[in-house]
Amino acid sequence: MFLKKKPMWGKKTKLKSSYDVVIIGGGLHSLATAYFLAKEHGITDIAIIEKNYIGFGGAGRNTAIVRANQRTQYNVPLYKEALDLWPVLTKDLNYNLMFNNCGNLNLMHSEAAMKAARMTIATAQFHGVESHLIDAKEAKELVPALNISEDITFPIHGAMFHPPGGVVRHDAVVWGLARGAAQKGVEIHQQTEALGIGTKNGKVTSVTTSQGTINTKQVLISAGGYSAALIYDMLGIKL
Ligand SMILES: Cc1cc2nc3c(=O)[nH]c(=O)nc-3n(C[C@H](O)[C@H](O)[C@H](O)COP(=O)(O)OP(=O)(O)OC[C@H]3O[C@@H](n4cnc5c(N)ncnc54)[C@H](O)[C@@H]3O)c2cc1C
Structure with a gap:
């Protein structure tokens, strides 16, 4: 059986000579x-x-990641509002955006990266956004496939865990x-x-x-x- 295809975003119309x-x-x-x-x-x-x-x-x-633990104090409130909007938008549009707040995990492979993560986490926490620094063992509990040995080229020093983040189908x-x-x-x-x-x-x-x-x-x-x-x-x- 063939279904008649209906255009999803309006019929193809001729471009008008003016628009607001x-x-x-x-x-x-x-x-x-x-x-x-x-x-x-x-x-x-x-x-x-x-x-x-x-x-x-x-x-x-794009990589389809959505999160609210950005670097600067100006970004965080904006992205927090955006993150909270996904479930609302899914309902309003009546369209499955496949938003999954599975959390984001960023791995850190040096002490410099850990320092930067601490600043980012402090900024997020200051704005009431959940984000924590966890150690390699805790990261492995979340993602068992991780190799947390210390004798590999880029050992994991720790990770930034942001539970409210996730993915949305772009x-x-x-x-x-x-x-x-x-x-x-x-x-x-x-x-x-x-x-x-x-x-x-x-x-x-x-x-x-x-x-x-x-x-x-x-x-x-x-x-x-x-x-x-x-x-x-x-x-x-x-x-
Ligand atoms: C590899 C990659 C990974 C990313 N990962 C993430 C992520 O995980 N999470 C996240 O939040 N963001 C991510 N981003 C960023 C995100 O995809 C962009 O910020 C976002 O898509 C930008 O949307 P836009 O509408 O501004 O531009 P675009 O989506 O780039 O749209 C611009 C459009 O303009 C059109 N255009 C250009 N010139 C003209 C013209 N003269 N006339 C008519 N049309 C024109 C182009 O064809 C294009 O379709 C990623 C980006 C990339 C490239």
Whole structure:
């Protein structure tokens, strides 16, 4: 039996000549921004333009680790909120993002690494995020396959254990957010490359794409690793 394929993130439509917001790039930052603009702010006249396919960039090819024990005091509260959001987002999107808070274990192979881990752990604990330094034996209890001998090239000095961290399936996040945004009216145009940004008196007026020009006053450049080069090429601004 063949099931009729239904597009998950909206029907393929022709690019309009104007939108309230144009988002360049079809990765996680783009899709999440579009989804939350629509959900929280009622802004739905949005075109996401992606030169390849959504998830082509880092969003679809990362290590899938999520955690809130980052290095600096500025990062930790932001990532803590993000970590707490995964189960909520899974429900809101009605899409299995395969979030598994199995914990993160980072192994340390030198005294310098142990020192750095102590600082990171202190920062996390200061912000109420669970993270501990454990010794090699305790790490082996968690992961029996570890070799904790001292006569190997890189012996394990200890580990940073962060129980609330885990993994989330990266492409499920891309597809779930894309479907959620499209259900709220956001248009996703794949195979559409941004080629230039038009300005007048220092304000954005348009985006030129491989599928035509779009008039708009608001553009988000969310092209991941390509962003700095794009901003320079399109607007002459060096980051
Ligand atoms: C190997 C690796 C492992 C990682 N591991 C982790 C991890 O474990 N945990 C974690 O949290 N993060 C991880 N990251 C980082 C994470 O993947 C990125 O921070 C995230 O994907 C960035 O999302 P983005 O939306 O900003 O960019 P991207 O996902 O890179 O999206 C940018 C998009 O812009 C498009 N684009 C570029 N130029 C144009 C143009 N002119 N017109 C239209 N579209 C354009 C690209 O095709 C691309 O799809 C990892 C990254 C890598 C590379």
